Amino acid sequence: MSLQKAKKGVVLAKTMVLSIVMIGAIGMGFVLTGEVYGYGTNYGYSPVTTTGYDYNPGYEYGPTYTYGKIKSNIVKVDRCYQSYNGVWVRRFGNKRYYKLKDAMKDTGHGLREYEFKCYGNDKYRVAFRDVFVSYQWN
Amino acid sequence: MKKEFKTIYKQWPQVAAVFVFLFYAINRVWMYARYSAAGFGYDTGIYRHIIRGYFERLGDSTLPSFGFSSFSNSLRFLGTNTDDILFLWYILFGMLLCVVFYVVVKLYTKNNIISLIALILFTTSIAQFEFFWWFYYRNLIGLFFVLLSFLFLYYRSYLLVLSLFIIGTIHPLSLVPIGITLLIVFIYDKEKRKYLFISGGVSLLSIFAFNFQEIVSYISLAMQKTLYVSDASKQSSAELTGQFISLDFYIRSAFLYIFFAFAGLIFYGKKYKEWSVFLIVNTILFALGILFYRRFLIFFDVAAIFFAAIFLYYFLQDTKQSKLLRVVAILFFALMFFQSGYHMVSKQPLVWSHEISYIETIDSMVPEDAYLLTINSHYAPWVQGFTNRDVIAPGMFEYDEWVFEEWQDFWHGEDMDVRFDLLRRYDRDIFIFLGDRDMWYSDVLARDSHFIRIKDYLWQVSL
Numbered sequence: 001m002s003l004q005k006a007k008k009g010v011v012l013a014k015t016m017v018l019s020i021v022m023i024g025a026i027g028m029g030f031v032l033t034g035e036v037y038g039y040g041t042n043y044g045y046s047p048v049t050t051t052g053y054d055y056n057p058g059y060e061y062g063p064t065y066t067y068g069k070i071k072s073n074i075v076k077v078d079r080c081y082q083s084y085n086g087v088w089v090r091r092f093g094n095k096r097y098y099k100l101k102d103a104m105k106d107t108g109h110g111l112r113e114y115e116f117k118c119y120g121n122d123k124y125r126v127a128f129r130d131v132f133v134s135y136q137w138n
Numbered sequence: 139m140k141k142e143f144k145t146i147y148k149q150w151p152q153v154a155a156v157f158v159f160l161f162y163a164i165n166r167v168w169m170y171a172r173y174s175a176a177g178f179g180y181d182t183g184i185y186r187h188i189i190r191g192y193f194e195r196l197g198d199s200t201l202p203s204f205g206f207s208s209f210s211n212s213l214r215f216l217g218t219n220t221d222d223i224l225f226l227w228y229i230l231f232g233m234l235l236c237v238v239f240y241v242v243v244k245l246y247t248k249n250n251i252i253s254l255i256a257l258i259l260f261t262t263s264i265a266q267f268e269f270f271w272w273f274y275y276r277n278l279i280g281l282f283f284v285l286l287s288f289l290f291l292y293y294r295s296y297l298l299v300l301s302l303f304i305i306g307t308i309h310p311l312s313l314v315p316i317g318i319t320l321l322i323v324f325i326y327d328k329e330k331r332k333y334l335f336i337s338g339g340v341s342l343l344s345i346f347a348f349n350f351q352e353i354v355s356y357i358s359l360a361m362q363k364t365l366y367v368s369d370a371s372k373q374s375s376a377e378l379t380g381q382f383i384s385l386d387f388y389i390r391s392a393f394l395y396i397f398f399a400f401a402g403l404i405f406y407g408k409k410y411k412e413w414s415v416f417l418i419v420n421t422i423l424f425a426l427g428i429l430f431y432r433r434f435l436i437f438f439d440v441a442a443i444f445f446a447a448i449f450l451y452y453f454l455q456d457t458k459q460s461k462l463l464r465v466v467a468i469l470f471f472a473l474m475f476f477q478s479g480y481h482m483v484s485k486q487p488l489v490w491s492h493e494i495s496y497i498e499t500i501d502s503m504v505p506e507d508a509y510l511l512t513i514n515s516h517y518a519p520w521v522q523g524f525t526n527r528d529v530i531a532p533g534m535f536e537y538d539e540w541v542f543e544e545w546q547d548f549w550h551g552e553d554m555d556v557r558f559d560l561l562r563r564y565d566r567d568i569f570i571f572l573g574d575r576d577m578w579y580s581d582v583l584a585r586d587s588h589f590i591r592i593k594d595y596l597w598q599v600s601l
Binding site for chain 1: 389390393394397398453454456459460462463466467469470473477484
């Protein structure tokens with residue numbers, strides 16, 4: 001094998017190493033999922049996913065959440081734009097957009113966790129599940 | 139013009155460093171600019187309370203010794219107000235930290251491009267962003283002087299005495315990794331032995347003389363709670379971890395450079411012995427789970443960045459020959475900026491600005507001798523820092539007289555009389571603060587006329 005070929009091989013290997021590390025970083029959830037981007041996404045309104053933080057030295061009163069099965073509906077709108085924590089929609093011929101934010105809330109059907117995703121430009125999908133709150137202490 | 143362009147082109151690493159520093163400045167100011175006092179982490183309120191309290195009670199011998207107060211009191215004497223010390227000086231130290239890191243890397247490596255790479259890694263490090271955001275004020279000053287110690291060590295300057303003294307006084311924990319590192323250097327490096335013996339000895343004696351009480355309290359804490367966090371109770375262990383990011387979070391956030399750091403240590407560790415020792419010492423301190431061990435990740439990260447930058451510099455030498463590698467390398471660094479930028483803009487505060495505004499109005503509605511009770515330990519530091527009232531909080535501060543089971547009764551109990559009995563233990567009036575997270579509790583309070591609503595977020599107890 002010539003020296004030139006060996007050099008090319010080294011360069012290719014380096015390129016691959018860099019690429020693998022980049023893909024690994026993306027896979028670690030730091031570009032696509034947003035799961036670990038800071039504490040407090042929807043805080044107070046939906047259970048905070050594991051943050052890796054251990055910040056509070058006092059007692060915590062937080063409840064325990066138990067979830068029901070996920071159900072979903074597709075809703076037709078005039079226009080839908082995806083946001084990082086919900087969707088912006090316009091409907092019934094109105095020009096104003098309003099936001100449907102991913103959250104845990106009670107809209108008359110008991111406490112549910114809602115998640116909104118645009119489904120094309122003129123529909124959104126709302127996924128929801130019942131949430132049961134209990135205060136159990138370990 | 140052409141000549142000037144050529145000069146700039148020759149100095150491109152320095153020019154690029156200025157732009158990277160601009161990104162760093164935006165990155166560090168972002169949360170404060172967006173959310174004001176609510177923009178920083180859990181310790182903000184605690185520091186506000188400390189800065190104000192130690193100055194107001196200057197000379198009070200009952201106050202526990204706290205080296206940081208020497209720093210904050212000096213600034214207060216110079217006419218700086220509490221919030222300027224809290225935010226302006228904190229941000230200033232944050233900026234200086236970046237500058238001193240760049241200078242130190244340049245000094246040790248004597249290479250502009252390695253310094254630039256290190257600056258990029260430091261600027262885009264999510265661990266460093268989190269560290270700054272959580273408002274570990276003393277730790278930040280500690281890190282700043284740890285880096286300055288490396289600078290003085292390089293020149294064998296006796297200013298090292300001063301920097302070690304400041305670290306040991308303001309944040310003794312930061313003295314542990316740098317102290318052990320210097321001790322190891324003292325053992326293996328004959329040339330620096332005398333210099334380190336004098337510097338280390340004088341600074342240690344000065345620290346003990348000036349801050350003896352605080353040092354003893356740390357030693358006694360280690361004795362009481364056991365040196366290893368895993369042996370502590372569940373409640374204590376949360377606090378004794380150092381309350382910083384977990385190893386899992388760190389690896390995910392530092393994935394882009396962590397492997398290169400270890401590769402750098404293996405290949406170039408011998409050339410930069412002091413930094414190798416520093417990296418290894420911090421790794422061991424973290425791995426052993428010693429008191430406040432998570433904070434050692436901050437020092438570890440700085441050393442890791444140092445070696446990652448050196449390794450990446452040599453690793454990417456072939457970019458001149460390969461266009462593909464050049465493109466991938468550019469994407470690699472772009473991903474760092476993207477990752478950091480995305481993390482920054484997605485970050486949400488622990489409390490909202492309007493909650494801070496509510497808390498700040500409390501002093502005008504609550505008598506001076508009344509207690510202010512927060513049912514949520516999450517809000518406790520802000521309530522303590524942004525009011526002048528004595529605060530009762532779950533499991534925190536000096537006025538909490540209830541054990542956890544009693545707090546459970548207070549939060550969730552069916553019997554209102556149990557709540558009243560608990561409240562009667564205090565001999566002064568009590569007002570209850572509810573943050574946005576606590577609004578469910580207003581239903582509990584509204585059930586009984588002994589609780590009088592003043593605002594949605596403030597209730598008076600009338601027994």
